Amino acid sequence: MVTLTAPASTGSPPSIADRVGTIEWAHLARELDAQGSAVLAGLLSPDECETLIALYFREELFRSRVVMERHGFGRGEYKYFAYPLPAIVADLRALLYPQLVPIANRWNRDLGLDIRYPARHVAFLDRCHRAGQTKPTPLLLRYEAGDYNCLHQDLYGEQVFPLQATILLSEPGRDFEGGEFVLTEQRPRRQSRPEVVPLRQGDGVLFAVHTRPVQGTRGFYRVTLRHGVSRVRSGRRYTLGIIFHDAQ
Numbered sequence: 001m002v003t004l005t006a007p008a009s010t011g012s013p014p015s016i017a018d019r020v021g022t023i024e025w026a027h028l029a030r031e032l033d034a035q036g037s038a039v040l041a042g043l044l045s046p047d048e049c050e051t052l053i054a055l056y057f058r059e060e061l062f063r064s065r066v067v068m069e070r071h072g073f074g075r076g077e078y079k080y081f082a083y084p085l086p087a088i089v090a091d092l093r094a095l096l097y098p099q100l101v102p103i104a105n106r107w108n109r110d111l112g113l114d115i116r117y118p119a120r121h122v123a124f125l126d127r128c129h130r131a132g133q134t135k136p137t138p139l140l141l142r143y144e145a146g147d148y149n150c151l152h153q154d155l156y157g158e159q160v161f162p163l164q165a166t167i168l169l170s171e172p173g174r175d176f177e178g179g180e181f182v183l184t185e186q187r188p189r190r191q192s193r194p195e196v197v198p199l200r201q202g203d204g205v206l207f208a209v210h211t212r213p214v215q216g217t218r219g220f221y222r223v224t225l226r227h228g229v230s231r232v233r234s235g236r237r238y239t240l241g242i243i244f245h246d247a248q
């Protein structure tokens with residue numbers, strides 16, 4: 001886990017760029033290599049979380065709403081932002097991406113894949129758009145008591161950036177109970193490994209979208225990841241999802 005420096009009590013919190021800049025990316029990369037996920041503690045302030053939750057009710061900001069039960073995805077709902085993204089969402093997406101590119105490129109090399117990612121997010125989006133993936137994928141999710149999110153992978157076409165982020169906007173214990181962020185890792189010819197990632201309000205979790213390399217005794221092998229959310233027992237839970245590829 002990487003803990004970000006708490007904003008000074010006077011003045012405004014540091015910009016997203018300053019916060020992303022102070023993250024110990026080398027440490028985070030080791031965590032991602034070891035576990036397939038890593039926590040960014042205190043990525044957003046409580047005020048920023050509440051502001052993002054309030055956006056959920058501004059219909060004009062979104063391109064679509066998905067009721068998960070209708071598709072067998074679980075229970076609860078989410079909304080995909082339309083372009084232009086709200087500034088804080090656009091900033092997180094554009095600023096986290098370049099930090100993740102070296103990890104993504106190394107993972108592809110270790111998996112024997114030819115694809116490499118450009119240093120800037122606009123260049124990767126251009127690649128997505130040319131492949132017909134033009135719709136924005138950042139989303140807000142909302143869960144109430146009894147809701148959950150089935151294990152899944154956020155793939156939206158052949159263009160895939162192999163890491164993504166989810167930020168918990170609600171405070172566990174106060175706003176909701178249950179609703180844990182869960183990852184599973186399926187290893188070749190072995191049973192799946194579950195991992196629950198404890199998060200507080202404002203914490204982000206970075207994780208592999210679909211596959212990642214794991215160092216074995218005879219080189220790297222590929223594991224398959226899925227993520228989801230256990231049942232919310234009470235209250236309401238909101239998250240912000242940042243996916244770096246666009247959708248068809």
Ligand SMILES: O=C(O)CCC(=O)C(=O)O
Binds near residue numbers: 154181228
């Ligand atoms: O609500 C969550 O914690 C998971 C959200 C999710 O599936 C995503 O961000 O892609």
Ligand SMILES: [Fe+2]
Binds near residue numbers: 152153227241
């Ligand atoms: Fe997801």
